[in-house]
Amino acid sequence: MRALQRLMLAGSTALVACxxxxxxxxFERVTGATERDDDDAGNRxxxxxxxxxxxxxxxxxxxxxxxxxxxxxxxxxxxxxxxxSSGLEDAPSLTADELTMVFERTVDLTNRTIVVATRASRTAxxxxxxxxxxxxxxxxxxxxxxxxxxDDGLAIFYAGEIGDEADIYTASRAVIxxxxxxxxxxxxxxxxxxxxxxxxxxxxxxxxxxxxxLGGITRHLFRSVRDNIxxxxxxxxxxxxxxxxxxxxxxxxxxxxxxxxxxxRPGGLGGSDIWIAKRPSLQAAFGTxxxxxxxSxxxxxxxxxxxxxxxxxxxxxxRAGTMDIFxxxxx
Numbered sequence: 001m002r003a004l005q006r007l008m009l010a011g012s013t014a015l016v017a018c019x020x021x022x023x024x025x026x027f028e029r030v031t032g033a034t035e036r037d038d039d040d041a042g043n044r045x046x047x048x049x050x051x052x053x054x055x056x057x058x059x060x061x062x063x064x065x066x067x068x069x070x071x072x073x074x075x076x077x078x079x080x081x082x083x084x085s086s087g088l089e090d091a092p093s094l095t096a097d098e099l100t101m102v103f104e105r106t107v108d109l110t111n112r113t114i115v116v117a118t119r120a121s122r123t124a125x126x127x128x129x130x131x132x133x134x135x136x137x138x139x140x141x142x143x144x145x146x147x148x149x150x151d152d153g154l155a156i157f158y159a160g161e162i163g164d165e166a167d168i169y170t171a172s173r174a175v176i177x178x179x180x181x182x183x184x185x186x187x188x189x190x191x192x193x194x195x196x197x198x199x200x201x202x203x204x205x206x207x208x209x210x211x212x213x214l215g216g217i218t219r220h221l222f223r224s225v226r227d228n229i230x231x232x233x234x235x236x237x238x239x240x241x242x243x244x245x246x247x248x249x250x251x252x253x254x255x256x257x258x259x260x261x262x263x264x265r266p267g268g269l270g271g272s273d274i275w276i277a278k279r280p281s282l283q284a285a286f287g288t289x290x291x292x293x294x295x296s297x298x299x300x301x302x303x304x305x306x307x308x309x310x311x312x313x314x315x316x317x318x319r320a321g322t323m324d325i326f327x328x329x330x331x
Contacts, residue, residue, distance in 0.1 A: 067311035067330035072294045076328040078320065081125030083117050088323040091197060091249070092304045092314045096151035098122045100176065101314075103304075103325060104145045105129065112143040114158055134179045135171060136160070144169070146197045150204065151308070156180055157198040157207070166194045168209055189224050189235050199250045202308060205282070206256060207232050210248045219246045221261060240285045241277060248272070251303040253310055256282050260292065260313065262302035267291060270298035274315060295328055 078084055088106040095101075099119055106112040113136070115129035135144045141160035149156045153176040159166045167190040171180035186207075189195060194212040196219075207224040214220060220242050224235040241247060243265040251260040257279055264272045273296035277289035295301060299319040306313050311330045316323050 066309055069310040069330065071330050073292075073313055073328035073330050074294075076295060076315070076317070076326040079126065079325045079327060081117075082128040083126045084324040086322065088318075089325045090302075090316050090323055091146040091148070092316065092325045093148040093199075094305050094307075094314065095149060095153040095176070096202070096308055098307065098312070100149070100153050101126060102132065102147045102149045102156065103129070104147065106323075112145055114144050114147045132156075132180065134181065135169070135183055137183065139169065139183060141169075148199050148305075150200060151202055152176070157186070157200060159196040159198065160185070164194070165192060166196050168195050168198050186232060189222075189232055194219070195222075197249045199252065199304075201252050201256045202254045206252075207235075208238075208250045208252070208259075209235070211235075218244075219248050221247045221250060238286070240287075241289060246272070249302040249304060249316075251306040251313065251315070253306060254308040258310075259286060260295075260303040260306065261289070263289075269293065269296045271300045272302055273297075274301050274303045 083089065083101070083103070085105065085107075087108070088104075090104040090106070092101055092103040099122070100116065101118075102114055102116045104112065105115045114132045116132050117126035117129040119126045132144075132147075135147075135156070135158060139160055141162045143161045145159050145161060145166075147156055147158040154174070155170065155172045157168060157170050160169050168186045169183055170186055171183040173180050189207065189209065191211070191213045195209050197210040199208045200206070205226055207226070209222055209224075210219045211222050212219055213222075214237070221238045222235040223238050224232040226232050241259070241261060243263060245263060245265040247261055247263045247265075249262040252258070258276065259278075260274055260276050262272045263275055265275075268275070268291045274292045275289040276292050277286040279286045295303070295313060295315060297317060297319040299317060300323065301315060301317045301319070303313060303315045304325075305315075313328050315326055315328075317326050318324070
């Protein structure tokens with residue numbers, strides 16, 4: 001039922017090994033740390049500046065664009081290869097090099113899980129996806145869905161569903177070739193209702209997700225900010241993006257100043273469309289959102305992941321009859 005609802009929507013800290021990387025690639029390594037049981041998959045030295053990175057970049061720095069970021073996206077194309085199927089594909093999320101992609105696959109609206117696919121280069125087709133089975137092991141959930149992976153591929157956030165409830169979980173690993181371990185619930189962002197579609201900023205400073213916590217089955221966007229020791233704080237409703245309709249799924253720019261999100265509010269092309277909003281700083285509210293017509297259709301469209309240079313948008317759409325993964329590139 002939840003899978004059908006998503007389609008119809010107009011819709012850890014893990015010590016994997018000694019000195020393991022926990023969280024994002026710009027987090028410090030930890031040794032002998034005590035596991036936090038209620039927050040995110042990454043810990044950082046509290047004396048480090050919140051925007052500092054080991055490579056000297058700050059959160060506001062973004063890679064040089066290989067396109068004109070002021071131009072509209074080109075025509076969307078369904079991804080080649082075996083990643084799209086006769087079932088439903090949803091919530092694609094990629095590593096920074098775009099060589100690893102995790103996403104949700106649903107077969108017959110019942111068999112739903114998170115899968116991973118890889119490729120040798122950004123222009124190559126992805127391999128046949130395989131289930132990421134370790135994300136459900138040891139958890140009292142019926143399905144794991146809507147994943148998001150960090151830039152370095154070492155941490156993953158996703159939703160675990162049981163009955164009419166869904167919560168956000170996280171897991172991590174020391175190297176990208178290893179399985180994820182220590183899957184666990186993010187305590188402070190969850191309720192006894194539905195939390196799905198987690199999405200993290202490229203540096204992990206903010207965790208965004210979709211929730212029904214306001215009551216009923218209408219979904220809205222919430223944001224949790226990470227503190228200086230790596231814990232995600234109590235989330236807040238993003239009121240400036242809220243409507244009386246649904247909002248579900250986000251894709252953030254590398255600097256966090258531009259957001260794409262899915263919504264079925266009036267003013268789009270029909271169904272759930274992709275909208276955009278911008279803010280002048282991370283502390284400011286987003287401005288008035290507008291529809292991104294070149295990515296949207298009269299069917300269901302939902303953004304999922306934007307490349308760090310802002311040149312490529314990966315999203316899902318059922319414009320071809322079933323929910324598939326699409327990519328659109330800026331010239």
